[in-house]
Amino acid sequence: MSFSRSRPQEFWTGARDIIPLIVGAIPFGIIFGTLATSNGLSAGATLAMSTFVFAGSSQFIAAGMVATNTGWLLIVLTTFVVNLRHLLYAVSLVPYVKELSQWWKVPLAFLLTDESFAVAIRGYEAGIKADEKSPFQHWYFFGAAIAMYVNWQLCTFLGITLGQMIPDATGWGLDFAMSVTFIGIIVPYLKNKPMVISVIVAGFVAVATASLPNKLGLMLAALAGISAGVTSENLLRNATTSQGTYHE
Amino acid sequence: MNEFLLILGMMLVTFSVRYVMFGASSRIKLSPAFLRALRYVPPVVLSAIVLPEVLLDDGMLSVGVMNARLVGAIAAILISYATRNLLLTIVVGMAVFFGWQGFVVPL
Numbered sequence: 201m202s203f204s205r206s207r208p209q210e211f212w213t214g215a216r217d218i219i220p221l222i223v224g225a226i227p228f229g230i231i232f233g234t235l236a237t238s239n240g241l242s243a244g245a246t247l248a249m250s251t252f253v254f255a256g257s258s259q260f261i262a263a264g265m266v267a268t269n270t271g272w273l274l275i276v277l278t279t280f281v282v283n284l285r286h287l288l289y290a291v292s293l294v295p296y297v298k299e300l301s302q303w304w305k306v307p308l309a310f311l312l313t314d315e316s317f318a319v320a321i322r323g324y325e326a327g328i329k330a331d332e333k334s335p336f337q338h339w340y341f342f343g344a345a346i347a348m349y350v351n352w353q354l355c356t357f358l359g360i361t362l363g364q365m366i367p368d369a370t371g372w373g374l375d376f377a378m379s380v381t382f383i384g385i386i387v388p389y390l391k392n393k394p395m396v397i398s399v400i401v402a403g404f405v406a407v408a409t410a411s412l413p414n415k416l417g418l419m420l421a422a423l424a425g426i427s428a429g430v431t432s433e434n435l436l437r438n439a440t441t442s443q444g445t446y447h448e
Numbered sequence: 449m450n451e452f453l454l455i456l457g458m459m460l461v462t463f464s465v466r467y468v469m470f471g472a473s474s475r476i477k478l479s480p481a482f483l484r485a486l487r488y489v490p491p492v493v494l495s496a497i498v499l500p501e502v503l504l505d506d507g508m509l510s511v512g513v514m515n516a517r518l519v520g521a522i523a524a525i526l527i528s529y530a531t532r533n534l535l536l537t538i539v540v541g542m543a544v545f546f547g548w549q550g551f552v553v554p555l
Contacts, residue, residue, distance in 0.1 A: 220538045240449070241449075241451065242451060244451075245451035245454070245455060248451075248455050249455055249458065252455055252456075252458075252459040253455065253458045253459050253462050254462075255458075255462050258458065258462065262454070262458060266449060266454075269449075272449060272450050272451075272453045272454040272457060273453075273457070275454055275457075275458070276454065276457030276458055276460075276461055277461075279457075279458045279461050279462060280461040280462075280465065283461065283462045283465045283466070284465060285493070286462075286465045286466045287465055287468070287469065288489055288493065289466075289489070289493070290465075290466055290467075290468070290469035290470055291469045291478075291486065291489075292486050292489040292490065293469075293470070294469055294470070294473045294476055294478065295478065295483070297470055297473055298473035298474050298476070299474070302471070305467070305470040305471060305473070306467065306470075308470065309463065309466040309467035309470040309471070310463055310466065310467070312466045314493075314497060317490075317493075318490065318494060321489075321490050322490070325490075373545065373546060373549060375501075376501075376517055376520060376541075376542065376545050377538065377542060378497075378498075378501070379498050379501050379502055379517065379520075379521060379524075379541075380520065380521070380524040380537060380538045380541030380542055380545070381534070381537075381538050382494040382495075382497060382498045383498060383521060383524040383525055383528060383537060383541065384524060384528045384533075384534040384537035384538055384541075385490070385491075385494055385534065386490075386491045386494050386495050386498070386528075387525060387528035387529055387532075387537075388528070388532050389490070389491040390491070394488075395488070395491060398488045398491065398492050399491050399492060399495045402491075402492040402493070402495050402496045402499075403495040403496060403498070403499035404499070405496070406495070406496035406497070406499050406500050407499050407500050407503050407504065407509070410500040410504055410507065411507060417496075417500075418493070418496050418497065421492075421496035422489070422492050422493050422496050425488060425492035425493075425495070425496065426485055426488045426489065426492055429485075429488040429492065430484070430485050430488070433484070
């Protein structure tokens, strides 16, 4: 690996690295386009939602609420709750984006999703580990995020126009690409007990609270996992320092 | 339904949540303890997304050999643990999932 990649190299590497997550999102984009229009949202508003909101889970929930004639304000408030998890992603990325200009922060924030977060933070942390902080790593983040964005627009458009003719996209199994990609990102983190504990706690809290509306279960699971990790880290440190063996 | 207000509102709340930390990031000083806690965010959030996807089928817990996602996920965990290779993990995990779903589950 070269010490420092150029802007286009970073951009295209980011776009390449997010491909498995794009594959996983394809059925959802198509289903969203089909579902939103059949639920009574106009084709223009359906496209505009993907273009200007660009947040899959909340778009699905909004489409469902449109079908039950919920008022726009309640849908907006629900969207806020569903998307709160991005606060957690953004704060994790603060150390890496703080030096960027607002010209970068605005588009990167606008394009922040579960998927672009996963790819971007992995890239940043790999850069730190290899001690080769590329000056253009935000281009990697941008490349990944923009590729995800373009795909989401195309799939929404496909869903609106050809959705009725496309056989049930939920049955394809392509969405599983997201699960295996995330597994491949998670496992290398599991190098010490606190990490293992935090991941197990988060996973099981998420399963137990999956029936909660508006992704609240995900937030609860994340907070429980982080607390479990920090707590066990502190307990283990206290245990080892009292034996006089722990050095940081 | 006022579609214009709906999309404008959704756009504003979503962008605000995503942007507030970035926008203020040059003025935010994160304590070492907080930064330490943040290291848990990626693996914790991703596993909170994955586990329900793998273990729940229409909201019901599904643990057994008929759950092709679970079998594919276990294969992916093993490959990732053994090789640390992301692409290989994805390819093998998907192959095991599709193979299991196509050939073993219908038996």
